Amino acid sequence: MRAMVLRQPGGLDRLEPAQLPDAGEPGRGEILVRLAASSLNYHDYAVVVGAIKTPDRRIPMSDGAGEVLAVGEGVTEFRAGDRVVSTFFPFWLDGRPDERLLAGVPGDSAEGYARELAVAPATAFTRAPAGYDHREAATLPCAALTAWRALVPNGPLKAGDHVLVQGTGGVSVFALQFAKAMGATVIATSSSDDKLERLRALGADHLVNYKAEPKWGAKARELSNGGVDHVVEIGGAGTLPQSIAAARLGGHISLIGVLAGLAGQVPTALLMQKQVRLEGITVGTRRQQLDMIRAIEATGIRPVIDRSLPLAELADAFRWQETGRHFGKICIDI
Numbered sequence: 337m338r339a340m341v342l343r344q345p346g347g348l349d350r351l352e353p354a355q356l357p358d359a360g361e362p363g364r365g366e367i368l369v370r371l372a373a374s375s376l377n378y379h380d381y382a383v384v385v386g387a388i389k390t391p392d393r394r395i396p397m398s399d400g401a402g403e404v405l406a407v408g409e410g411v412t413e414f415r416a417g418d419r420v421v422s423t424f425f426p427f428w429l430d431g432r433p434d435e436r437l438l439a440g441v442p443g444d445s446a447e448g449y450a451r452e453l454a455v456a457p458a459t460a461f462t463r464a465p466a467g468y469d470h471r472e473a474a475t476l477p478c479a480a481l482t483a484w485r486a487l488v489p490n491g492p493l494k495a496g497d498h499v500l501v502q503g504t505g506g507v508s509v510f511a512l513q514f515a516k517a518m519g520a521t522v523i524a525t526s527s528s529d530d531k532l533e534r535l536r537a538l539g540a541d542h543l544v545n546y547k548a549e550p551k552w553g554a555k556a557r558e559l560s561n562g563g564v565d566h567v568v569e570i571g572g573a574g575t576l577p578q579s580i581a582a583a584r585l586g587g588h589i590s591l592i593g594v595l596a597g598l599a600g601q602v603p604t605a606l607l608m609q610k611q612v613r614l615e616g617i618t619v620g621t622r623r624q625q626l627d628m629i630r631a632i633e634a635t636g637i638r639p640v641i642d643r644s645l646p647l648a649e650l651a652d653a654f655r656w657q658e659t660g661r662h663f664g665k666i667c668i669d670i
Contacts, residue, residue, distance in 0.1 A: 339451035346386020362408035372470035400449025401473035479506030486590035495519030553581030640664030
């Protein structure tokens with residue numbers, strides 16, 4: 337089967353095509369999936385540039401969507417022909433996180449989905465949303481579920497809340513879509529007026545250009561009449577002070593990225609004074625993914641796909657991601 341593998345020590349020029357043995361037949365509790373699409377996440381980028389170390393010739397990519405070809409003994413949830421989408425944590429089915437359950441992340445501590453065929457435990461996949469094509473489904477396991485968990489299970493988001501989203505990457509766009517579908521008011525930030533207008537078209541209620549408005553946290557607080565209820569924080573320490581400034585008393589900040597840097601001064605006194613709930617979010621459980629898929633089907637949300645490239649051009653897809661000029665998700669056709 338065709339695949340892309342990453343040679344150590346990593347780097348986009350170390351991604352190379354490979355012809356690997358076929359995946360074989362599924363064993364007990366396993367399914368055989370023909371992969372049709374994947375999508376890029378910052379986690380995948382960290383893997384391929386060598387920031388997250390993997391064994392030599394690791395198959396990258398944590399997201400995968402495709403069709404079940406065969407099921408092993410004891411599998412009742414799937415049958416041949418079902419359209420499925422991968423889970424980021426194949427063993428974290430529900431409940432609280434546990435180190436043993438967070439193992440086996442595809443493309444990181446296990447082989448990923450930059451390949452044509454995969455045999456995996458049935459828990460490594462869920463059904464795809466009805467009506468979704470494979471590209472659309474492949475956008476969900478990391479970016480969409482991160483946004484869903486940040487706002488809904490961990491929010492908990494309710495109609496009338498104010499939500500602040502940052503930028504136009506996959507997580508932020510999904511967060512905007514989920515928030516609007518559930519009746520929230522959304523404040524969106526970007527450094528590009530053109531991208532802000534695209535966010536408006538998706539339903540954003542208030543737009544803030546953070547280059548023109550360096551104290552965008554205060555602006556968001558003003559727009560929300562006293563502070564936002566939920567912040568989907570993708571910048572990390574570099575933007576966290578503005579997110580704290582934006583939050584209402586007792587507000588909620590989901591820290592899900594470090595795009596603005598790993599280090600910075602955090603106003604801890606203000607964090608305590610406002611009694612803000614700050615929590616780190618790393619994707620979510622299989623149960624949460626199934627809940628999200630039901631919500632997607634009920635609301636009609638469709639992913640925003642910037643572009644799709646063939647598997648052989650995976651390195652070029654990451655180079656486009658590096659520019660930061662994309663809007664929504666970048667997909668890979670397998």
